[in-house]
Amino acid sequence: PMTTVAVLGGGIGGLAASYYLCKSPQVTKVIVLESSSRFGGWLWSTRRSDGAVFEHGPRGIRPAGAVGHNTLNMVDDLGLGGDILPVPYSHVASKNRYVYMNRRLHRMPSGLSGLLRTVPPFSRPLLLSVAMEMLVKKGVEEDESVHSFVSRRLGKELADIAVDSLCRGVFAGDCRKLSVRSCFPVLYDAEQRRGSLTLGMLKGPQVRVEPWPRSVTESWAQWSLSRGVESLPESIAEFLQRSGRVELHREAAVQQISPSASGWTISLEDGVVSADHIISALPAKALVSILPPSCQPLIQLLQDIATVTVAVVNLEYEGSILPVSGFGHLLPSSEDQALLGVVYDSVPFPQHDRTNGRTTRLTVMMGGAWFHEVFGSPDTVTEERLLARATEAVHCHLGVPTAPSWSRVSLQRDCIPQYYPGHFRRVGDFIRENNLSLSLIGSSYDGVSVNDVIFNGRTAVEQLLGTGV
Numbered sequence: 174p175m176t177t178v179a180v181l182g183g184g185i186g187g188l189a190a191s192y193y194l195c196k197s198p199q200v201t202k203v204i205v206l207e208s209s210s211r212f213g214g215w216l217w218s219t220r221r222s223d224g225a226v227f228e229h230g231p232r233g234i235r236p237a238g239a240v241g242h243n244t245l246n247m248v249d250d251l252g253l254g255g256d257i258l259p260v261p262y263s264h265v266a267s268k269n270r271y272v273y274m275n276r277r278l279h280r281m282p283s284g285l286s287g288l289l290r291t292v293p294p295f296s297r298p299l300l301l302s303v304a305m306e307m308l309v310k311k312g313v314e315e316d317e318s319v320h321s322f323v324s325r326r327l328g329k330e331l332a333d334i335a336v337d338s339l340c341r342g343v344f345a346g347d348c349r350k351l352s353v354r355s356c357f358p359v360l361y362d363a364e365q366r367r368g369s370l371t372l373g374m375l376k377g378p379q380v381r382v383e384p385w386p387r388s389v390t391e392s393w394a395q396w397s398l399s400r401g402v403e404s405l406p407e408s409i410a411e412f413l414q415r416s417g418r419v420e421l422h423r424e425a426a427v428q429q430i431s432p433s434a435s436g437w438t439i440s441l442e443d444g445v446v447s448a449d450h451i452i453s454a455l456p457a458k459a460l461v462s463i464l465p466p467s468c469q470p471l472i473q474l475l476q477d478i479a480t481v482t483v484a485v486v487n488l489e490y491e492g493s494i495l496p497v498s499g500f501g502h503l504l505p506s507s508e509d510q511a512l513l514g515v516v517y518d519s520v521p522f523p524q525h526d527r528t529n530g531r532t533t534r535l536t537v538m539m540g541g542a543w544f545h546e547v548f549g550s551p552d553t554v555t556e557e558r559l560l561a562r563a564t565e566a567v568h569c570h571l572g573v574p575t576a577p578s579w580s581r582v583s584l585q586r587d588c589i590p591q592y593y594p595g596h597f598r599r600v601g602d603f604i605r606e607n608n609l610s611l612s613l614i615g616s617s618y619d620g621v622s623v624n625d626v627i628f629n630g631r632t633a634v635e636q637l638l639g640t641g642v
């Protein structure tokens with residue numbers, strides 16, 4: 174029987190794992206240790222007294238697939254169902270996504286006509302690339318970069334523009350360095366199983382979870398919560414508190430963990446905690462710094478998991494200032510290294526605008542894999558410089574000459590892990606071979622989306638307990 178489980182890190186991964194641990198009668202005690210003064214990690218929202226909500230981390234969560242349904246089930250169980258702000262597929266924010274290239278905005282092709290016609294900035298119809306793709310032979314590499322995979326199967330132009338931008342809009346990363354196998358497992362598996370993306374995507378294997386019918390019948394493309402996505406970690410923390418079986422500690426940085434006769438000894442600044450099992454929901458680098466020297470092989474593997482820094486600039490403008498409507502726009506790295514993209518937050522979630530008077534909220538994201546090259550060290554770059562760069566982009570890309578009436582610059586250091594080729598080989602084996610009672614979850618390993626991180630927390634708990642939760 175499992176008695177005490179320590180969960181390291183109170184981001185969404187650690188909280189989700191604690192939530193699933195709490196659902197099992199096998200666990201008598203859960204101890205959550207979070208170094209900062211708040212729970213939620215990158216799920217971080219500013220709520221202004223006039224009703225406006227600004228997101229400094231994730232803003233829209235996808236409902237699709239097993240992992241999407243899993244999150245919605247949790248949201249509902251927490252009593253947050255009534256707070257969901259769904260954005261259907263028919264909404265302009267779902268249909269319109271732009272790429273800023275050659276100094277103008279291009280709507281990304283969608284639907285049948287988008288496939289059949291030649292749509293700038295592309296030089297041939299996408300259907301042609303898709304049709305030719307079926308004839309391309311299966312790759313022989315164990316893993317490769319996203320750029321090389323897509324160039325090989327769909328052509329260099331799609332890789333240079335669409336895929337380059339996509340990787341910046343999800344990983345803030347460089348598609349020439351990111352692994353296709355770990356970043357886009359669906360594409361990799363499609364080629365492995367059917368020898369083609371077009372054929373392989375038609376029917377994939379399905380993970381079974383309880384369905385969430387409303388998101389299907391109303392065909393949701395993404396959702397948020399009325400008080401911002403940070404409501405999710407807040408509600409999980411309240412649920413854990415109410416359960417009576419969970420100790421939640423803030424400002425409790427873990428300094429060292431070491432195996433003991435019965436499990437683990439966990440050292441904090443002001444004391445020690447014992448546990449039978451540890452679930453680490455820390456970023457890989459943070460885990461490296463607390464592992465004992467006896468875990469050297471694991472330390473070596475974890476050290477290779479890189480992260481990038483993103484400057485997130487929230488802007489609020491008076492009036493309706495957008496020349497186009499949609500989710501936002503991305504920039505391929507060939508257009509501008511520093512500027513990753515701009516989200517038009519007011520379009521998908523007008524409920525988060527100030528209640529009196531029309532305003533437009535935008536978020537500019539900068540840096541990522543190019544941060545050091547463009548801005549230098551995050552320790553020395555100033556907020557003024559980041560704000561100036563962001564407002565200049567809004568001026569130049571969207572033709573907005575006025576200054577924002579409100580702004581907030583957040584420097585999110587090491588916030589998105591980068592899975593490089595070979596990532597799939599790095600973790601897992603060591604822990605199984607050494608029989609450590611240690612589970613690794615969080616965005617460093619097996620998916621960076623909020624859904625992935627929650628789902629992996631659930632899977633780790635099920636593996637630990639040997640049953641479904």
Ligand SMILES: Cc1cc2nc3c(=O)[nH]c(=O)nc-3n(C[C@H](O)[C@H](O)[C@H](O)COP(=O)(O)OP(=O)(O)OC[C@H]3O[C@@H](n4cnc5c(N)ncnc54)[C@H](O)[C@@H]3O)c2cc1C
Nearest residue numbers: 182184185186208214215230231427588615616621622623
């Ligand atoms: C700008 C941005 C936009 C994003 N947009 C989206 C989006 O639109 N959709 C989506 O699905 N995902 C998005 N993501 C990704 C998603 O938010 C993250 O991958 C996810 O929140 C990671 O959760 P986590 O629990 O693994 O890690 P974290 O949130 O990093 O949590 C780890 C926790 O561990 C704590 N910690 C660190 N060291 C110690 C220690 N020694 N002792 C104790 N505690 C410690 C930290 O304080 C932190 O709270 C975005 C991320 C960012 C940064």
Ligand SMILES: C=Cc1c2[nH]c(c1C)Cc1[nH]c(c(CCC(=O)O)c1C)Cc1[nH]c(c(C)c1CCC(=O)O)Cc1[nH]c(c(C)c1C=C)C2
Nearest residue numbers: 235270341342343344345501502503513514515516538622
């Ligand atoms: C410009 C930078 C970024 C923008 N969002 C993120 C960055 C780094 C982070 C991010 N966005 C998404 C995810 C999770 C993916 C998932 O699997 O759910 C993360 C970590 C969602 C997302 N955003 C865009 C796409 C294509 C996706 C994938 C899921 C989907 O299709 O909805 C595009 C996009 N992101 C940003 C902009 C401005 C943009 C497109 C116009 C901001």
